[in-house]
Each structure stands twice: as C-alpha cells, then as structure tokens.
Amino acid sequence: MKKEFDRKIGQQAIMYAFAEEEEEASITSELTRKNWLYAKGKVGSMELQKIVAAIETSAKRQWVVNPELYREMHALYHAIIEAMHGVTRGQVELGGMLRTAGLRFAIVRGTPFENVEEGEWIAVAVYGTIGAPVRGFEHEAIGLGINHI
Amino acid sequence: MKKEFDRKIGQQAIMYAFAEEEEEASITSELTRKNWLYAKGKVGSMELQKIVAAIETSAKRQWVVNPELYREMHALYHAIIEAMHGVTRGQVELGGMLRTAGLRFAIVRGTPFENVEEGEWIAVAVYGTIGAPVRGFEHEAIGLGINHI
Amino acid sequence: MKKEFDRKIGQQAIMYAFAEEEEEASITSELTRKNWLYAKGKVGSMELQKIVAAIETSAKRQWVVNPELYREMHALYHAIIEAMHGVTRGQVELGGMLRTAGLRFAIVRGTPFENVEEGEWIAVAVYGTIGAPVRGFEHEAIGLGINHI
Amino acid sequence: MKKEFDRKIGQQAIMYAFAEEEEEASITSELTRKNWLYAKGKVGSMELQKIVAAIETSAKRQWVVNPELYREMHALYHAIIEAMHGVTRGQVELGGMLRTAGLRFAIVRGTPFENVEEGEWIAVAVYGTIGAPVRGFEHEAIGLGINHI
Amino acid sequence: MKKEFDRKIGQQAIMYAFAEEEEEASITSELTRKNWLYAKGKVGSMELQKIVAAIETSAKRQWVVNPELYREMHALYHAIIEAMHGVTRGQVELGGMLRTAGLRFAIVRGTPFENVEEGEWIAVAVYGTIGAPVRGFEHEAIGLGINHI
Amino acid sequence: MKKEFDRKIGQQAIMYAFAEEEEEASITSELTRKNWLYAKGKVGSMELQKIVAAIETSAKRQWVVNPELYREMHALYHAIIEAMHGVTRGQVELGGMLRTAGLRFAIVRGTPFENVEEGEWIAVAVYGTIGAPVRGFEHEAIGLGINHI
Numbered sequence: 069m070k071k072e073f074d075r076k077i078g079q080q081a082i083m084y085a086f087a088e089e090e091e092e093a094s095i096t097s098e099l100t101r102k103n104w105l106y107a108k109g110k111v112g113s114m115e116l117q118k119i120v121a122a123i124e125t126s127a128k129r130q131w132v133v134n135p136e137l138y139r140e141m142h143a144l145y146h147a148i149i150e151a152m153h154g155v156t157r158g159q160v161e162l163g164g165m166l167r168t169a170g171l172r173f174a175i176v177r178g179t180p181f182e183n184v185e186e187g188e189w190i191a192v193a194v195y196g197t198i199g200a201p202v203r204g205f206e207h208e209a210i211g212l213g214i215n216h217i
Numbered sequence: 218m219k220k221e222f223d224r225k226i227g228q229q230a231i232m233y234a235f236a237e238e239e240e241e242a243s244i245t246s247e248l249t250r251k252n253w254l255y256a257k258g259k260v261g262s263m264e265l266q267k268i269v270a271a272i273e274t275s276a277k278r279q280w281v282v283n284p285e286l287y288r289e290m291h292a293l294y295h296a297i298i299e300a301m302h303g304v305t306r307g308q309v310e311l312g313g314m315l316r317t318a319g320l321r322f323a324i325v326r327g328t329p330f331e332n333v334e335e336g337e338w339i340a341v342a343v344y345g346t347i348g349a350p351v352r353g354f355e356h357e358a359i360g361l362g363i364n365h366i
Numbered sequence: 367m368k369k370e371f372d373r374k375i376g377q378q379a380i381m382y383a384f385a386e387e388e389e390e391a392s393i394t395s396e397l398t399r400k401n402w403l404y405a406k407g408k409v410g411s412m413e414l415q416k417i418v419a420a421i422e423t424s425a426k427r428q429w430v431v432n433p434e435l436y437r438e439m440h441a442l443y444h445a446i447i448e449a450m451h452g453v454t455r456g457q458v459e460l461g462g463m464l465r466t467a468g469l470r471f472a473i474v475r476g477t478p479f480e481n482v483e484e485g486e487w488i489a490v491a492v493y494g495t496i497g498a499p500v501r502g503f504e505h506e507a508i509g510l511g512i513n514h515i
Numbered sequence: 516m517k518k519e520f521d522r523k524i525g526q527q528a529i530m531y532a533f534a535e536e537e538e539e540a541s542i543t544s545e546l547t548r549k550n551w552l553y554a555k556g557k558v559g560s561m562e563l564q565k566i567v568a569a570i571e572t573s574a575k576r577q578w579v580v581n582p583e584l585y586r587e588m589h590a591l592y593h594a595i596i597e598a599m600h601g602v603t604r605g606q607v608e609l610g611g612m613l614r615t616a617g618l619r620f621a622i623v624r625g626t627p628f629e630n631v632e633e634g635e636w637i638a639v640a641v642y643g644t645i646g647a648p649v650r651g652f653e654h655e656a657i658g659l660g661i662n663h664i
Numbered sequence: 665m666k667k668e669f670d671r672k673i674g675q676q677a678i679m680y681a682f683a684e685e686e687e688e689a690s691i692t693s694e695l696t697r698k699n700w701l702y703a704k705g706k707v708g709s710m711e712l713q714k715i716v717a718a719i720e721t722s723a724k725r726q727w728v729v730n731p732e733l734y735r736e737m738h739a740l741y742h743a744i745i746e747a748m749h750g751v752t753r754g755q756v757e758l759g760g761m762l763r764t765a766g767l768r769f770a771i772v773r774g775t776p777f778e779n780v781e782e783g784e785w786i787a788v789a790v791y792g793t794i795g796a797p798v799r800g801f802e803h804e805a806i807g808l809g810i811n812h813i
Numbered sequence: 814m815k816k817e818f819d820r821k822i823g824q825q826a827i828m829y830a831f832a833e834e835e836e837e838a839s840i841t842s843e844l845t846r847k848n849w850l851y852a853k854g855k856v857g858s859m860e861l862q863k864i865v866a867a868i869e870t871s872a873k874r875q876w877v878v879n880p881e882l883y884r885e886m887h888a889l890y891h892a893i894i895e896a897m898h899g900v901t902r903g904q905v906e907l908g909g910m911l912r913t914a915g916l917r918f919a920i921v922r923g924t925p926f927e928n929v930e931e932g933e934w935i936a937v938a939v940y941g942t943i944g945a946p947v948r949g950f951e952h953e954a955i956g957l958g959i960n961h962i
Contacts, residue, residue: 078357154303208227376655452601506525674953750899804823
C-alpha cells in the first residue's frame with residue numbers, strides 16, 4: 069500500500085466496506101499498524117433511522133467511538149447522515165419514498181493529515197443497493213461522510 | 218475477479234476512478250473483455266457546471282455515449298447529478314457555498330443484470346476532495362450515480 | 367389537435383389527468399391513434415409511499431410498463447418522484463409535515479421526439495390538492511416527471 | 516366551462532399558460548367575467564433569478580400585483596419559487612447544474628374559495644422545457660405555486 | 665424597549681420564546697400595548713408532525729389565528745415549516761433521521777411595517793434542543809418563519 | 814444571568830448578535846469571565862459565499878478559531894452553513910433566487926457541557942433581514958449552527 073493511500077481515510081473506509089474475507093484481513097492489519105480504529109457491519113431496512121442506529125451501534129460496540137461522549141457521537145452522527153446523502157441522492161429518506169436499502173458499512177477513525185495538530189477524524193462509508201421493495205429491482209449506491217472528532 | 222463482482226457496475230466504476238496506472242490496465246482489460254464501455258478523467262473546479270461538463274465531454278469523446286442522442290445524454294446527466302449528491306451532501310453547489318472540489322471520475326456503461334432484457338446501464342463514479350479554496354483544507358468525498366440507458 | 371402538441375407527451379399527460387369523461391375519450395383516442403400507452407387513476411393519502419405505489423400499480427395493471435423489467439420500473443419510479451417534487455415543493459414528504467394530498471394521475475408512454483432513435487419516454491402527471499388534514503383547507507398542486515424508458 | 520372549474524385557480528393558470536391565441540381569448544374573457552386578474556409572459560434563461568424577475572415584472576406591469584406593497588410581492592415571490600420547484604425537481608437551480616429552461620408563465624389572482632372571507636389568492640403556473648444548453652436536448656416541465664395574497 | 669425593536673416581529677417572537685416568567689410579562693405587556701396577538705407553548709417529539717400540530721393548536725387556542733379560515737392556517741403553516749428549517753438544517757425530518765427535538769415556541773401576529781397597507785404578518789419562533797434520543801446528547805437549535813397573513 | 818443560561822452557547826451567540834452597545838458589553842464581559850471566545854460582525858450580500866467568507870474572516874481575525882488548522886475551519890464552516898439554513902429556509906442560496914440578506918453574526922466558542930470531556934463547541938448565530946433587492950421589501954431571518962471543535 070502506497071504512502072499516499074495511507075492517509076486516505078475515506079478511500080480506506082470504502083475499501084474496507086467493499087472487502088470480503090482475505091482482503092479484509094489485509095486492510096485491518098494495515099489499519100491496526102497505524103493505530104487507527106475501525107468497525108464494520110451490515111444492515112438492510114426501509115427505515116433510515118434503523119440504518120443510522122445500526123452504524124452507531126457498531127461504532128460503539130467495536131470501540132471506534134466512546135458512547136459516553138456526546139462530542140464523539142455528534143461527529144459520528146453527522147458523518148453517517150452525510151454518507152446517507154450519497155446513498156439517497158436528494159432526499160434522505162427510504163420507506164417514505166417506497167424504497168429500501170441493503171448496505172455494508174465501515175467506520176474508520178484515524179489521523180489522515182500529516183500535521184499532527186489536525187488530530188483525529190472519522191470516516192463512514194456505506195455501500196450496497198437501493199431500490200424497490202422487490203428482489204432484484206435495485207442498483208448500487210455508495211456514500212461517504214467524513215468529520216473531525 | 219469474482220463472477221459476482223463482474224456485474225457490479227457501480228463498484229467497478231469506483232475502482233476504476235480510484236485506480237492508478239497498473240491497476241487501471243487490469244480493470245480496463247476486464248471491462249473490455251465484457252464489451253463494456255468506459256471513460257475516465259479529472260476535473261477541479263468551484264463551479265459545479267464545469268464538473269458536469271467535464272464528465273459529459275469525457276463520456277462523449279471516449280465513446281461511452283452517443284452525443285447525438287438526447288436519450289443517452291439525459292441518462293448520463295442524471296447519473297452525474299446523482300453522483301454529485303454524494304460529493305456535495307445536501308446542496309448540489311460548490312462555489313456558492315465557498316467550497317471547491319478536485320475529482321477523478323469514471324464512467325462505465327454495461328449490462329449489470331443477468332436478465333439480458335434489462336439492457337444497458339450507466340454508472341458515474343466521482344472521487345476526490347472537497348473543501349475550502351485553501352490548499353490542504355479539504356477532505357475526501359465520493360459519489361455514484363446509476364441509470365438505465 | 368395540432369401537430370406540435372402531438373409530440374408534447376408532458377402536456378398530454380397533464381390534459382389527461384385534468385380530463386373528465388368526454389374530454390378523456392378524445393385524449394385517449396388520440397393517444398391510441400399514435401400507439402402510445404396510457405393509464406390513469408386517483409389516490410389520496412398522507413403517506414407518500416402510498417401515492418408512489420398507487421401510480422406504479424396503475425402503470426403495471428394498465429400495461430404501460432412491464433412489471434417484470436426493473437429497467438422500466440426504474441424509469442417510472444424516477445418520473446413519479448420528479449412529479450411529486452412539483453406537488454410537495456421543497457421536501458418530498460406529506461404526513462411527516464402534517465399534510466395530505468388528493469391526486470389524479472396520468473401516465474403516458476410514447477415517442478415524443480421526431481428522431482426515432484430517441485425511442486420511448488414516459489411522462490407522469492399528478493394534479494389535485496394538498497393541504498391540512500381538514501376538509502377544504504387545501505389548494506391545488508401539480509407535478510410532472512419525464513424520463514427515457 | 517363548468518362551475519367547479521371556475522374555482523380552480525391553479526388549473527386555470529395552467530390552461531392559460533398552455534393556451535395559444537383563440538383559446539387564450541376564451542380563458543381571459545372568463546377570467547375577466549369573474550373579475551380575476553391575470554398576466555402572461557415568456558422567458559428563457561440559464562439563470563433562475565432572471566426567470567423569477569421576468570415573472571415578477573410581468574405581474575407588476577400587467578397590474579396583477581401592487582409593486583408598492585411588499586405584502587403582495589412576498590406572496591408572489593413564494594408562489595414563483597414554489598412553481599420553480601416543479602420545474603427543477605430537487606434543487607432550485609439551472610445554470611449551476613448546467614441546464615437551461617424555456618418557459619411560458621401565467622399568473623392569476625382571484626377568489627378560488629366559496630367562503631368570501633378566504634379572500635384573494637395568487638397562482639403562478641410555469642410550463643415549458645428544461646434541459647441541456649443544446650437545442651432539442653430538453654423535455655417538458657411544469658410547476659404551480661399558490662399563495663394567499 | 666426601543667422604537668426600532670418595536671417593529672421587529674421576529675426578534676420579539678424569539679425573545680418571547682426565550683423568556684422565563686418575569687421577562688415574559690414585560691414582553692407580553694409590550695405586545696398587548698401594540699395590540700399584537702401572541703401565543704406560546706412547549707413540545708417535545710421525534711415526530712415532526714406533532715410539533716407542527718402543537719404550534720397550530722396553540723395558535724388556535726390562544727386566538728392568534730382564526731381556525732375557521734384556511735387563509736390564516738395556510739399563512740401559519742408555512743411560517744411553522746420555515747421555522748423548522750432552522751431547527752432541522754437540511755432535511756425537515758426528525759425521527760426518520762433518528763433525532764428528537766424539545767422546543768419552546770412563540771407565535772406573534774402584528775403589523776411590523778410602518779406602512780399600514782402592509783397589514784398583518786405572523787412570526788413563528790422555535791427554540792430548544794435537537795439531538796439523539798439520549799438525554800444530554802443534544803445541542804441548541806433555533807428557527808424563525810415569517811409570513812404575511 | 815442565571816447559571817443555566819451560562820451553558821447555553823447558542824442562546825448567548827444569538828443574544829450577542831442581537832445586542833447593541835451597552836448590552837453587548839454585558840454579554841462580552843460574561844463570555845470573558847468564562848474564558849469563552851467570541852467575535853461579531855456584519856455583512857450584506859446577494860452572494861452566499863461572501864457571507865460565509867465574512868463570518869470565517871471575523872472568526873479568524875478575532876482569534877476565535879486558529880486559521881492554520883483545517884480541523885477548526887471545518888467545524889466553523891459546517892456551523893456557518895447550518896446557520897444559513899435557518900436564514901434561507903429550503904435552499905441555501907440567495908442571488909440565484911433573486912434575494913439578498915443583510916446580517917449581523919456572532920461566533921462563540923466555549924464549553925457548554927458540564928462534563929469537561931465534552932470539550933469545546935462553536936456556535937454561529939446570524940440574524941438580520943432577507944428579501945427582494947428592493948429597500949424595505951424584506952423580513953427578518955435567523956439561523957444558528959453548533960458544532961464540536
């Protein structure tokens with residue numbers, strides 16, 4: 069992995085969301101080497117709030133954020149909503165517009181800037197399908213939200 | 218490359234947008250093998266319309282769409298705007314909100330569904346940075362738009 | 367009916383949505399003469415997804431779209447959502463904003479462009495009232511969505 | 516013209532925007548009979564503010580609103596912006612998204628409710644085409660905004 | 665209270681929403697002196713429609729609007745929705761985005777313009793907190809909507 | 814000033830934006846007592862980016878944020894855009910919708926939460942008028958954005 073990619077917290081979150089087994093191990097060992105935190109999960113729902121909740125729960129349970137600090141949950145929440153803009157493309161809504169999403173998500177927390185004073189940032193990547201509540205009547209969607217934490 | 222990934226026109230467009238030289242060759246040879254069309258380019262601007270125009274121009278010049286057919290340009294246009302929702306996350310606007318974007322983009326046109334009657338679809342992936350018009354004061358952003366064509 | 371109007375798939379969909387009995391017959395015979403497909407219906411709801419579903423169901427049952435093809439349902443879905451933007455004017459939402467809509471809708475599928483290669487397009491017109499969930503506390507609203515199919 | 520249609524200020528504004536010569540005369544004589552005010556015009560632009568300005572200017576010059584009263588200009592302005600939502604379907608923007616609109620518009624001011632205490636309302640209808648800044652690469656769009664005045 | 669502030673219907677609505685007991689008396693006596701109407705209330709909910717309903721109900725019960733006139737309810741409704749834009753900042757949605765709001769609101773109806781022909785206007789101010797459905801994980805938010813009535 | 818108000822960073826930013834001379838001194842001495850940072854300014858423009866720039870410049874010049882740190886500028890930027898949602902109510906746009914704003918703004922940086930680990934937050938309050946580019950054809954608007962920093 070190239071040095072430059074090293075800093076790309078967003079691209080790493082996306083690759084981690086894309087990754088299947090063996091690739092996953094290579095990504096997480098790289099993230100661990102840098103002392104970055106990460107979490108991953110899956111969620112499918114017509115209710116957007118369930119997707120937000122699933123990402124928050126994974127981030128908390130996998131120790132990417134401190135669930136006791138509003139500051140961290142606030143940073144995470146806005147990163148999630150920004151990521152969902154990429155998935156929903158216009159209105160951050162699913163069931164109310166008669167559509168459903170099946171998503172994998174990855175959360176990465178690290179220090180993407182060279183200047184150490186820039187501190188920690190969090191990236192939320194979501195990737196999967198969005199479409200009608202009919203099997204196969206769906207296409208891919210992606211989203212990425214990045215915030216200082 | 219796995220069979221399943223084969224059909225993921227969106228993920229392939231994203232990987233192509235991410236790709237540097239050698240990886241790029243492996244992706245394009247795979248796309249060529251499937252007789253899918255593709256184009257790639259870069260654009261940086263505070264004016265969103267210049268980004269739309271740059272993607273349209275690449276798609277036309279690299280023969281991914283037929284510039285004589287409104288039908289195809291209409292499909293492409295909506296895929297571009299949907300992709301820009303992921304980049305702008307809320308308001309599809311750059312300079313008017315005092316921000317600028319530097320993006321790589323990839324366009325892929327192919328047949329992602331098993332059922333041949335589903336015909337051709339187009340995916341537009343954009344990836345890069347968005348931020349203040351100050352060097353380094355920017356973070357990553359991604360977007361993906363998919364449409365039938 | 368003038369030649370020029372002949373091609374105006376959107377205006378025809380609107381006139382069809384407006385039409386009462388005898389006018390309706392004159393519009394549908396004209397559409398039939400051109401071999402265009404059409405459907406019509408009514409729906410009233412505080413839930414936007416029910417309106418989307420009602421329009422989709424009419425389009426399927428009245429053979430305007432092929433319900434087996436995602437390609438066609440995707441074109442229709444986006445035309446419906448675009449039409450609902452005209453009705454909701456800002457946020458594609460009804461009950462969540464304490465408002466309800468009573469709509470007639472018309473769907474027309476045809477070839478509005480002279481160039482035969484432009485192929486088929488679909489127009490969804492919705493017209494009716496939007497307002498508070500109180501009888502008479504409502505005003506008119508219209509929307510039109512057009513997509514290639 | 517049926518009694519019921521009589522009250523439909525929005526539909527009348529749309530029909531007036533659609534109308535060519537002779538139909539126009541029949542609509543305006545009907546509006547005059549009811550002592551309703553009306554104005555009509557055309558505008559084409561990539562700049563949304565020019566469209567807003569053109570509609571405002573017509574409404575003022577054709578005595579539909581009193582240009583000295585902010586109250587009336589405020590009612591008109593919001594009706595125009597609501598109408599433009601139907602045309603732009605998502606983001607009230609034209610050139611910044613590399614698209615242009617060519618519109619006819621009609622403004623009608625009257626008393627659409629039976630209860631005289633409901634007073635005057637204003638309807639702004641816009642109808643025309645929206646699309647790429649390339650001749651013929653455009654489709655129809657409509658919008659309607661209604662406000663109390 | 666200065667003369668100039670006298671006319672600021674929006675600022676007065678905000679100060680009234682902020683006010684606790686004694687300050688409240690000073691504001692309402694000032695509003696009464698000018699023959700302006702006012703109402704105040706509190707509401708907490710994850711459902712935006714409940715907030716809209718609570719503000720409408722207070723305005724009706726405290727005689728700020730005439731509940732029999734759609735004209736007045738229409739003016740009020742749009743002022744409420746505009747105020748909620750300030751609270752929600754992007755998407756006028758609460759629970760669907762997994763957030764909740766606890767708000768005080770004030771409604772003021774008066775004549776903020778020197779020119780008497782400008783007539784009556786209505787201001788809706790909302791102030792409180794928005795955040796996760798977790799106690800203390802919330803920050804302040806404000807909104808103001810103003811409309812002619 | 815009550816203890817509880819002490820923590821209300823948003824309300825303090827709004828009161829500071831509202832304040833004229835003597836009140837201003839009482840607010841700033843209170844903010845200074847708590848070791849909170851603050852800045853204030855005025856800006857009028859039809860161009861939203863000029864308003865964003867003016868607030869950023871004031872925050873930098875009056876030492877509320879460190880202009881060398883993207884982290885801080887990122888927090889400030891999002892707080893500004895959130896505040897502008899309250900002012901623009903729907904579309905974060907001014908001139909493109911033929912409207913202009915004249916605003917006072919206040920920025921406050923402090924520790925609004927009792928738990929010291931919640932650290933610093935920033936509040937941006939904007940208050941003034943929005944309307945047609947015609948003197949007096951405007952009404953009040955407010956906005957508040959709050960972010961962790």
